[in-house]
Amino acid sequence: MAFADNDFTYINIFLSTYRAFASTSTVLELLLDRYGNLEISGSEERGSQNSPGSSTVLRTAIASILQAWLDQCAEDFQEPPDHVCLLKVLSYLKKNMPGSDPEKRAQNLLEQFQKEELENDDAFHSLSPCNLDEEEELEISGAQEFSLFQEELVAEQLTYMDATLFKNVVPHHCLGCIWSRRDKQENKHLAQSIRATISQFNAVTNCVVSTVLDSRELKTRQRAKTLEKWIRIARQCRILNNFSSLKAIVSALQSTSVYRLKKTWACVPK
Structure with missing residues (x-):
């Protein structure tokens, strides 16, 4: 033995x-x-x-x-x-x-x-109904503040969050026999470490889309500036070897809602 x-x-x-x-x-x-x-x-x-x-x-x-x-x-x-x-x-x-x-x-x-x-x-019980007007106001102010952040700082923070999640990944959660059963209600607790990395990826993607499509009042040039900023952040993620956030940003920029902004993309330097 x-x-x-x-x-x-x-x-x-x-x-x-x-x-x-x-x-x-x-x-x-x-x-x-x-x-x-x-x-x-x-x-x-x-x-x-x-x-x-x-x-x-x-x-x-x-x-x-x-x-x-x-x-x-x-x-x-x-x-x-x-x-x-x-x-x-x-x-x-x-x-x-x-x-x-x-x-x-x-x-x-x-x-x-x-x-x-x-x-x-x-x-769960402490959740209170949210005021839609207040929520929209917070989103708009948050998007305006985004332009003040340095690209290097955003990339470093994204890399830090991704690194923390990937360090906590449990190897056997990646096995098909575990992941294939994730959608069943009784298995919602399975593969939490993998779910966390996916949630982070989706959060970054949604953040990119929401800042670009933040408000109808934004001018074309303002949206183009936001696109440029995310492209520079993606470049910094590439330098830091953070391919998770890099791919999340690229996926958001290639999403239908952002890709169809022809006038906006025309204002982005090649």
Whole structure:
């Protein structure tokens, strides 16, 4: 066994790929139900602690698996409001490994999920109807202020946000077996790290379009200045190797609503 040599490399590989052929609950059932009774017999405790089949080795192995699972793939256990799988793990750890690091991690994770649910509920109930006139006024003033920002500063801020999101991407979220199930209502919590990068991309694209098409009162030359500014920002993103924001800006400039501004594009230097 790999456990005998303290080689747990395959655990990371398994946690990254198991979703292609099994669910979290299925793997937990196979793992915990099969090895649910870890009572160490007297003979094992006296003479077989170092053997691969001993309960001591199994306890260490399962603790390592659960610790890695809770640390690397915490979203697997986010099943609001009941969190069935996480509660099953917590119950198992309290019975067989009280006071262990995996138990503390599971308990902290449960409290974290519950806190997030309360915060989301409070945020939902605190939403107030917005005044459309005030919202439009804020958008217009925001677009006017956009012209005051330096292109280098905007590109650097976009790069910082993109870098933060991409550093947090969970590799197995990119697998087709995960991403292909994202549209189902019960799977809305899947691949959150990938969804975050997509949301950022769409936000940048929408920002470009909204600043260009901000108001009917804008003159053609003013819109052309805005286009020039975004092109310069895209150039700075290219220099910073930020291809995500670069592509988002280019996509917005090539969108139908912006591309059809023939008079505006005619005022943009070649």
